[in-house]
Ligand SMILES: NC(=O)C1=CN([C@@H]2O[C@H](COP(=O)(O)OP(=O)(O)OC[C@H]3O[C@@H](n4cnc5c(N)ncnc54)[C@H](OP(=O)(O)O)[C@@H]3O)[C@@H](O)[C@H]2O)C=CC1
């Protein structure tokens with residue numbers, strides 16, 4: 682494939698670069714990056730000889746047709762204003778951010794747009810990525826996007842109304858489960874005196890083992906729970922405590938994430954009013970920025 686330009690080499694941008702190279706989906710020389718703090722982009726280039734770190738988003742868009750926007754929602758209006766001068770219908774814009782409506786984004790640029798929401802699990806070429814495609818995406822580009830991201834994840838196409846909750850599970854989920862496990866470890870230490878190190882080791886190995894069981898499709902969540910919970914045994918006693926505390930907690934989690942999402946969508950919408958609707962979309966005025 683042609684070169685891909687990655688704007689933003691923070692947590693996700695750098696993870697995607699590392700994973701795409703590790704999986705051999707892309708070679709370093711197919712990747713160009715920019716980052717607001719240029720030193721971060723340079724560090725990535727140093728890690729992957731052949732990868733180019735540029736200082737300007739405009740220059741990057743002139744060098745690459747596929748642009749992966751790995752910036753945060755409130756950074757879009759600034760970056761889109763910069764890019765408007767150079768984007769052409771031949772570009773392809775992929776956002777990894779949720780609170781920006783795809784059709785709105787598409788209305789501001791002359792090119793096709795798509796969304797691919799990654800998960801930190803993609804760093805291990807595992808887990809899912811959540812995909813959505815704007816109306817200008819051709820079947821061929823759709824296939825190429827799915828092929829690229831299938832090298833580091835299981836891409837899943839999600840409808841707009843389930844984007845937030847899907848990302849809550851697949852992208853925020855690792856943080857939620859880590860928090861629960863940290864509490865499991867903390868309380869073990871407080872209650873019994875086991876060392877934090879020993880409890881952490883047990884917890885990590887347990888999670889890795891569970892992942893293997895699911896990978897091998899040996900259990901569903903319910904059948905695993907049932908298999909471990911020996912009638913009259915200790916697990917059932919422990920579950921009584923969990924049954925008092927856990928049910929309903931995730932309803933609150935989803936209510937909070939959805940409220941924040943709605944707030945961000947609104948803020949982004951207001952900010953994007955400063956980006957004029959695409960005035961470059963007619964091929965005659967699109968320029969030859971590639
Ligand atoms: N973290 C996660 O697990 C997931 C995150 N996401 C989404 O990914 C997006 C990015 O998140 P994340 O990587 O964690 O955030 P980070 O803050 O780590 O990365 C954002 C990067 O964008 C850079 N940046 C900001 N403005 C510009 C600009 N004008 N030009 C070039 N680079 C710029 C920042 O540079 P600087 O170094 O100067 O700050 C920073 O490195 C968010 O929208 C988030 O919702 C999606 C799924 C999972």
Ligand SMILES: O=C(O)[C@@H]1CCC=N1
Nearest residue numbers: 779848849852853854
């Ligand atoms: O915390 C966040 O906003 C991002 C979105 C998905 C995971 N992390």
